[in-house]
Amino acid sequence: MRKDSLLFRHAKTFYWAGLFLPKDTLEKCSHLYDFCRTLDDIADQKKELSFKKKQFKIFKTKFKERSNSLPVIKNIWRLIDKENISKKIVLDLFDGVESDLKKTIRVTSKNNLLLYSYRVAGTVGLMMAKILKVNKKDSLMGAIDLGVAMQLTNIARDVIEDKKNNRFYISHNFNSIKKTIQMADMLYLHSLNSIRDIPIGFRFSILVARRIYRQIGYEILKEKNINNYNEAGKIYVSKIKKCVQTFFSLIDFIQILCTKPKREEISNLCLIIKKKINLHERI
DSSP, rough: OOOHHHHHHHOHHHHHHTTTTHHHHHHHHHHHHHHHHHHHHHSSSSSSSHHHHHHHHHHOOOOOTTTSSSHHHHHHHHHHHHHTHHHHHHHHHHHHHHHSSSEEEEOOOOOHHHOOOOOOOOIIHHHHHHHTTOHHHHHHHHHHHHHHHHHHHEEEEEEEEHTTTTTESSOOOOOHOOOOHHHOOOOHHHHHHHGGGGHHHHHHHHHHHHHHHHHHHHHHHTTTTHHHHHHHOSSOOOOOHHHHHHHHHHHHHHHHHHHOOOOOOHHHHHHHHHHTTTGGGGO
């Protein structure tokens, strides 16, 4: 793993989980993360809105034109071509990031929250599944569930920071935070069955990422009220607890090997998304 990789520098949970992947697969995941992080940073940077919109437009144009002038675009197109990733998935990601390019962002319904989470994170889960050679359509839907669950966890963790930036994905009260974590938890549970269809050499890494990200939500719930939450700062999972969750992921791994798969059902999330987006064109 390159020390200048954005995955190495910024995504500690994903880097930890990535250590259980083959080197070439981790490199592909790093290229995907670098692209997504570069796009996110355009929207998140402390610049004038007009400047961010201009940068976003330039970056999107370079993507559509398959420009070789930026390594992140060159690398993402190599992944798209090699891993049979639909361009529409990446354009969904652009739509999600573009929706953050406003002076004030206010998500007013659960359905809109889930649709936004699909665009900025479910898309990433879907692309990751393609890199990990998942082909079964129901399992690709499960990858969307896992990506959205992780985004909901991020939203629950970043309420204070988002409020400072006039982003109101959920309300700044502990009940809303708790409900968001509970919604994420349902998706974490639903995604487990789909992980069976990840080739065995890649499976443990995803189980680790799933467990550690889910633990972030549990760490938030330990704060119990909004005052404690406000004083806690950004909540992380300690290295010791990462090791514990890695052990539990090994139990998940064995459980998947030793039990028969349950009948796969499309989650309510995917049903909501399907009303707005043709997922079959993406998977």
